[in-house]
Amino acid sequence: MEKQLNVGLIGYGFAGRAFHAPVITSVPGLNLRKVVERRSDFSKKRYPWVEIVRSADDLYRDPEIDLVVVTTPSTNHVEFVRDALNADKHVVVEKPFTATAEEADELIELAKEKNKVLSVFHNRRWDGDFMTIREILQNGLIGEVKECEFHWDSFNPIAASTNWREKSGLGTGVLYDLGVHLIDQAVCLFGIPNMISADVHIQREGAAAHDYFDLTLFYDRHLKVSLKSSRMVRTRGPRYTLHGDKGSFIKYGLDPQEQALIDGHTPANSRDWGKEPEELWGSIDTTVGGLNVKGTIETIPGAYQDYYQNIYEHITGVSDLVVKPEEARMNIRLIELALESHKEGKVIPIRL
Incomplete structure (x- = not known):
């Protein structure tokens, strides 16, 4: 048993x-x-x-x-x-x-x-879009990545929430709440960066905690990773944009698991758990084996239960x-360095 x-x-x-x-x-x-x-x-x-x-x-x-x-x-x-x-x-x-x-x-x-x-x-390591991107990179479908952007945007221009995340103080704000996910995904894909720069602000009138960030992670091999979030985005752009020396991958939309859980569904009672509708599959434009390839890639079903x-x-x-505490600690350290970069207005070398 x-x-x-x-x-x-x-x-x-x-x-x-x-x-x-x-x-x-x-x-x-x-x-x-x-x-x-x-x-x-x-x-x-x-x-x-x-x-x-x-x-x-x-x-x-x-x-x-x-x-x-x-x-x-x-x-x-x-x-x-x-x-x-x-x-x-x-x-x-x-x-x-x-x-x-x-x-x-x-x-x-x-x-x-x-x-x-x-x-x-x-x-969010088990978001279907992230899992798909990881497979794309591991299989070299767009070559060596040179630039990418990860976004987590929404439209909520009035700061009216009393949630703890919206209060002032250390450990609050969108960088800790959402940014930590994007940082974790970037480090999982590309490792620890060499340098970081950040712009972290309060955009909404009446807000007590930062609700906007624009982070840039700098790596060797001329790789630049941008992580962004804003509550002022009414028309959503791509969630993920990756450009490599063979091609590009662009993905819109949010992983469906969170909404499914909110609606009362679970991995145990849903037949197609984590499966994304075809209209949200990411688009790829690349070269494989000397052939130009343009189309969509089916998103791997997400799996929070894993x-x-x-x-x-x-x-x-x-x-x-899989998720080691040392890795989660690194995410917090990168947030600290991002806040330091914003305060000093300059690029900060990574100090572990």
Whole structure:
């Protein structure tokens, strides 16, 4: 019989409700056993078998809880992750990992001391468009990439949200919230850059946290990677644009998994989970084997469940950990350097 790992979920806000709980319950080896909800019982309506507890301490004290998943605001990740590791639990934490690289270093060291698994939920590595781009590059379909742009734009010109991400302070704002995903994808594809420059601003009147960024990552081989986000984009452009010495790949649209999860679907109850409609497939214009090729490439179906499948397999000794905490720490370090670049108005060399 397959070994079962009992999971305790801290927080049932948007991240816990829309992402973690439905994906965790789609992995056969994971048993969502307890959910920390301070004042409500919302999770029990969808998962009637779970036990609702009011304090994270209940998870830490329970010897049957193997894995603690932290989905609280990133500004207090350190406290919950530290306490869970000290209670000898494996830990998955929502991105961004921490507000500073120093905090990340502390948690990584503690996980090593306790011999426990620590990983950050960088689920966008399992977006279908990103998975497709990775295959395009690995197969050399557009040659050596020289320039690319990743965008995460929206149209929300009025700053009216009271969400923690919109408040002032370290660890808030769109660079931590969305930029960390684009940084993680860029580093996965191209490695750690040599230099970084950044323009980080508040565009919307009344906003307290930065809501715009334009980052440039500089690499050897004359590669430049631009990462951008704005809340003032009413007409969306491409999400991904890549130009290589053999051709180009351009992709519009957002991975469908997030909306499917919000709508109540899960990888376990959906026949075509993560499959993108043909009208959103990316376009390629390139040369293969001396032949000019122009058309579309079918998007690989996204698979957020594979993140938690890997967590299960790593804890049970079957697979290596895919999202390592050191990688998530690097993303935070690049955010720190981006903010430094913006403040000083110059290109900053990467200092790990």
